[in-house]
Each structure stands twice: as structure tokens, then as C-alpha cells.
Amino acid sequence: MDTIFIEQLAVDAVIGVYDWEREITQRLFIDLDIGFTIRDAAADDDVDQTLDYQAVAERVQEFVAASRYRLIETLAEEIARLLIADFDVLEVGVRVSKPGALPQAANVGVRVTRSREV
Numbered sequence: 001m002d003t004i005f006i007e008q009l010a011v012d013a014v015i016g017v018y019d020w021e022r023e024i025t026q027r028l029f030i031d032l033d034i035g036f037t038i039r040d041a042a043a044d045d046d047v048d049q050t051l052d053y054q055a056v057a058e059r060v061q062e063f064v065a066a067s068r069y070r071l072i073e074t075l076a077e078e079i080a081r082l083l084i085a086d087f088d089v090l091e092v093g094v095r096v097s098k099p100g101a102l103p104q105a106a107n108v109g110v111r112v113t114r115s116r117e118v
């Protein structure tokens with residue numbers, strides 16, 4: 001299987017377990033590794049035969065911006081579910097980073113890998 005990836009997709013969302021975090025948005029970065037066979041699209045040089053990363057990015061940005069989860073774990077899981085359901089992908093890796101969460105660290109986050117059940 002091949003991979004189509006998106007790195008550091010920036011989205012502002014309501015996210016966090018503390019009361020003050022429910023009142024603000026915070027910057028998240030999303031990394032996606034999407035398992036997809038690109039051979040046919042490459043052979044025909046045809047975007048209609050591949051996964052349009054622009055469409056994926058717009059859908060994920062729309063979803064995350066409207067979300068109000070407490071845990072980044074939940075957000076990562078739901079992004080994976082969305083991609084498998086809406087874009088018919090076989091496997092997806094989702095990394096959600098919340099760089100503002102820990103002042104003493106450059107970044108924190110979670111990574112999940114999920115596959116479509118066949």
C-alpha cells in the first residue's frame with residue numbers, strides 16, 4: 001500500500017479538560033498518513049483516481065474546528081473514523097499535537113492508527 005500524507009495541518013478548536021479551556025480555542029496540528037493505492041492515478045496522471053488531499057484537508061479542518069472534545073485522544077479517534085467512513089480509505093494514521101499544552105515541553109500529542117474493518 002502507498003501513503004498520502006498531510007503534515008502539520010493547523011486548526012483552532014475548543015479542546016481540553018479544564019473549565020478555562022472550554023471558553024477558548026487552542027491551536028492544534030494534525031498529521032495524517034493515509035494508506036491508499038496510487039498506482040492507477042499515477043499511470044493515468046489523474047486526480048480523480050486518487051485521494052484528493054485538498055478535499056481531505058478541508059473536511060478535517062471543518063470537522064476539528066466544529067468539535068468540542070475534552071481529550072485529544074477522542075479527537076484523534078474521531079478523525080480516523082471520519083476518514084475511513086467518508087473517504088473509503090483502508091488505513092489511516094492520525095497524530096494530533098497540542099503544542100501549547102505543556103509550557104515545559106515543545107509539543108505533546110497522541111498518535112493512533114486505525115484500519116477499516118472488512
Ligand SMILES: Nc1nc2c(c(=O)[nH]1)N=C([C@H](O)[C@@H](O)CO)CN2
Pocket residue numbers: 015016017018021070071072073098100101102
Ligand atoms: N493524555 C492526555 N492528557 C491530558 C490531556 C489530554 O487531552 N490527553 N489534556 C489535558 C489538558 O486539557 C491540558 O492540555 C491543559 O493544558 C491534560 N492532560
